[in-house]
Amino acid sequence: xxxxxxxxxxxxxxxxxxxxxxxxxxxxxxxxxxxxxxxxxxxxxxxxxxxxxxxxxxxxxxxxxxxxxxxxxxxxxxxxxxxxxxxxxxxxxxxxxxxxxxxxxxxxxxxxxxxxxxxxxxxxxxxxxxxxxxxxxxxxxxxxxxxxxxxxxxxxxxxxxxxxxxxxxxxxxxxxxxxxxxxxxxxxxxxxxxxxxxxxxxxxxxxxxxxxxxxxxxxxxxxxxxxxxxxxxxxxxxxxxxxxxxxxxxxxx
Ligand code: 16G
Numbered sequence: 001x002x003x004x005x006x007x008x009x010x011x012x013x014x015x016x017x018x019x020x021x022x023x024x025x026x027x028x029x030x031x032x033x034x035x036x037x038x039x040x041x042x043x044x045x046x047x048x049x050x051x052x053x054x055x056x057x058x059x060x061x062x063x064x065x066x067x068x069x070x071x072x073x074x075x076x077x078x079x080x081x082x083x084x085x086x087x088x089x090x091x092x093x094x095x096x097x098x099x100x101x102x103x104x105x106x107x108x109x110x111x112x113x114x115x116x117x118x119x120x121x122x123x124x125x126x127x128x129x130x131x132x133x134x135x136x137x138x139x140x141x142x143x144x145x146x147x148x149x150x151x152x153x154x155x156x157x158x159x160x161x162x163x164x165x166x167x168x169x170x171x172x173x174x175x176x177x178x179x180x181x182x183x184x185x186x187x188x189x190x191x192x193x194x195x196x197x198x199x200x201x202x203x204x205x206x207x208x209x210x211x212x213x214x215x216x217x218x219x220x221x222x223x224x225x226x227x228x229x230x231x232x233x234x235x236x237x238x239x240x241x242x243x244x245x246x247x248x249x250x251x252x253x
Pocket of ligand 1: 098
């Protein structure tokens with residue numbers, strides 16, 4: 001597509017489909033993904049881009065900074081804004097029972113957890129079913145934003161029976177490290193995977209635009225005795241993660 005046409009509002013703006021910066025952001029993001037804007041292409045300067053797209057410079061700046069946050073554009077001081085080479089996706093095995101921290105360590109990355117909330121609560125109906133608890137039992141919850149090398153990758157809402165994790169305040173970076181130290185790390189897990197579109201605070205925490213698609217994985221993990229001890233709902237950035245499953249003929253149900 002010719003550059004002038006690529007930025008022309010006819011190509012990207014539809015009334016009633018959300019703020020201009022967001023529509024421009026989505027359009028440029030799709031153009032980069034489709035190769036219409038190739039790696040190392042330099043974007044026109046902000047003023048020119050604003051003229052081509054017929055929007056204010058503030059709108060251009062917001063759309064561009066979101067693409068920079070996503071890692072698809074790069075601002076080089078004194079040189080301009082360029083399309084970055086695609087980041088290799090992280091392959092995450094679906095058949096190995098590893099923790100977030102262990103996966104990142106295997107890739108030479110340092111994982112961090114930002115605690116969004118933790119505490120002891122009465123279990124909701126989903127937790128009662130998943131963890132085999134009654135309505136009067138207690139459940140420990142830890143909600144976290146998980147990052148690797150400062151890049152936010154996932155949101156995880158974990159629930160464990162309170163006798164397994166009596167004090168959720170002790171969870172700093174790795175939940176499984178704590179379970180392992182207590183001899184209660186899970187040895188088996190069942191995961192359910194689906195695709196969801198993010199909006200609001202969840203999208204902002206993961207540095208994604210409203211409506212971005214992510215992978216949702218619900219994990220229930222068990223002790224060797226068969227007792228369920230962890231139920232985690234996780235949202236994983238699909239622009240960074242590729243979940244890989246190995247299939248074998250001798251593994252039929
Ligand atoms: C993984 C698990 C999650 C578990 C967490 C523990 C998936 C889909 N989910 O993210 O269920 O709670 O690891 O990691 O793999 P941590 O020990 O680093 O806290």
